[in-house]
Amino acid sequence: MAGHEHPKEHDLPSIDILTWSEVTHWATHGNPSPPFRIEKTEAQWRELLTDKQFRITRLKGTERAHSSELCQLFEPGRYECLCCGTELFDAANKYQSNTGWPSFTQPVSPGVVAYHPDASHGMHRIEVTCNVCDAHLGHVFPDGPEPSGLRFCINAVSLHRSPVRERGRLS
Numbered sequence: 766m767a768g769h770e771h772p773k774e775h776d777l778p779s780i781d782i783l784t785w786s787e788v789t790h791w792a793t794h795g796n797p798s799p800p801f802r803i804e805k806t807e808a809q810w811r812e813l814l815t816d817k818q819f820r821i822t823r824l825k826g827t828e829r830a831h832s833s834e835l836c837q838l839f840e841p842g843r844y845e846c847l848c849c850g851t852e853l854f855d856a857a858n859k860y861q862s863n864t865g866w867p868s869f870t871q872p873v874s875p876g877v878v879a880y881h882p883d884a885s886h887g888m889h890r891i892e893v894t895c896n897v898c899d900a901h902l903g904h905v906f907p908d909g910p911e912p913s914g915l916r917f918c919i920n921a922v923s924l925h926r927s928p929v930r931e932r933g934r935l936s
């Protein structure tokens with residue numbers, strides 16, 4: 766009687782193909798639940814981060830275009846949130862956008878990033894943040910390549926790249 770009808774609801778499945786309508790729905794109606802939360806005060810983040818890292822991740826700054834070698838790096842790897850270490854993106858979903866910022870077609874799972882309407886700078890965009898620690902990552906646009914058609918335009922400063930794990934994922 767108390768059994769769950771949807772036992773997999775609380776898992777974090779990998780995304781098949783994320784769509785722009787899902788992204789806009791989350792941005793306007795609320796985001797998927799994060800796997801866990803990490804919260805720190807502004808002073809604590811300032812202690813942990815450089816000025817540049819703090820400005821971009823906690824004050825929603827944007828790094829200069831073409832300022833990171835990560836734009837041109839397509840080796841296998843995982844991209845974690847600089848602030849909290851949560852895995853956000855996989856190199857398998859990274860592509861050459863020629864925009865000057867690392868670009869991905871989707872995150873590693875639906876709950877790790879959050880979406881917010883952003884009307885700053887006279888534009889209507891959707892901001893992307895880490896769903897675990899609220900770090901500003903960048904924006905997502907509906908002009909990416911197949912199959913998702915999405916372009917996650919992410920500040921390299923907001924990411925920490927780590928090599929692929931040797932241990933295989935459970936399947």
Ligand SMILES: [Zn+2]
Nearest residue numbers: 846849895898
């Ligand atoms: Zn984070």
